[in-house]
């Protein structure tokens with residue numbers, strides 16, 4: 001048994017790690033043939049991509065995917081710790097699984113992801129969720145086959161979570177959810193330690209993948225017919241800093257853009273370290289999508305300082321306008337937290353005025369959620385939940401106003417859209433524009449997911465656009 005500890009997780013040193021090739025233990029290959037699995041994924045794209053790897057590992061063991069947890073012999077919850085409600089959802093699901101286990105004695109239940117990295121969660125599982133068969137963390141996904149096999153063979157709960165990142169494994173299998181768009185990890189972990197955020201504790205130190213490994217993966221995806229690639233990291237701007245003196249995200253984006261791939265995206269960019277080279281490259285290559293997620297969190301420099309964000313309102317706005325003026329028709333989206341400890345009405349009004357200035361194309365807005373173990377927990381909270389909820393509502397009214405205003409500007413324009421599928425009513429297709437806008441549209445000819453088509457915009461709504469292929 002191995003229980004994680006945040007005191008260890010927060011340490012950052014230049015300890016060497018190795019780049020190793022993953023090899024599956026031959027003894028377990030196909031051992032569980034005929035058994036069915038279901039993975040429930042919470043949280044960010046990184047977790048979604050991890051689930052694609054977990055699924056592939058299970059398939060090597062012989063498991064087959066099913067689309068309903070009630071039909072599965074093995075259910076894995078890939079969890080997220082970012083806010084309290086993510087926690088609550090996973091525990092709610094565990095409650096349902098407990099009932100299911102009473103009816104289905106052989107059901108195997110596993111938990112992984114960011115919540116597994118929290119000692120308090122693991123202790124709760126040891127105490128109140130004894131029916132969970134195994135827990136593994138974000139640093140040892142490659143050990144899943146061994147841990148799962150032991151949980152079944154020994155019929156005993158396995159808790160194997162490392163506090164800190166270990167070696168970096170290449171060559172893990174992956175079953176992709178899609179056959180036209182794919183996620184590619186470029187950097188793991190986060191060293192920014194924003195004071196409210198749990199990610200640096202659950203995902204460890206920043207570690208870049210070697211550029212050759214990334215470029216090889218991209219080449220394989222292109223060969224397999226993929227049309228869109230999203231480069232993933234909690235902070236992609238830090239790419240390369242731990243490995244190279246003169247190769248960074250700007251270089252990587254450029255090397256990928258030169259390949260025969262119609263769409264390249266990247267997520268997420270911290271405003272810190274967003275270099276001029278990056279802006280130049282994004283503006284230069286038409287296949288790098290003009291869509292930048294640039295989380296601001298707050299419009300008040302005082303709150304940004306308390307958040308440990310490393311930029312001020314002024315320097316954020318300077319960067320924002322530089323991107324807007326360099327990258328043609330770029331859409332910028334953001335994340336905002338309200339009710340951070342110490343946020344006064346004046347601070348909040350500064351956030352509203354920043355939103356009025358930036359007129360974001362999209363924004364994810366949150367109420368501050370206290371995460372045990374992070375520095376923000378020690379700050380004195382000065383607003384009630386009711387005040388926070390009111391601020392969130394006022395903020396949402398303003399962001400929504402600009403979503404609609406921006407969408408209205410697209411009326412009559414022709415946008416290139418990647419088809420995702422048909423809408424529920426089946427009479428319309430839906431897909432995403434280069435700027436990541438959701439478009440519902442009709443087409444005289446039949447289309448399939450992954451097709452790229454030009455759509456004329458006929459109607460603008462707050463969260464989507466309607467259009468037609470001519």
Ligand code: SAH
Nearest residue numbers: 196197234268295335336337366367368369
């Ligand atoms: N690495 C990304 C953010 C990943 S988390 C970045 O720094 O840009 C996604 C978003 O969740 C954050 O941008 C933030 O707005 C929100 N978030 C993170 N921790 C939170 C907390 N404790 N309470 C509320 N929102 C939080």
Ligand code: SF4
Nearest residue numbers: 190192193194197199
């Ligand atoms: Fe969290 Fe900040 Fe890292 Fe983003 S940059 S993951 S908000 S610590």
Ligand code: F3S
Nearest residue numbers: 043044080081082114
């Ligand atoms: Fe959640 Fe972990 Fe992602 S906390 S947002 S799943 S990195």
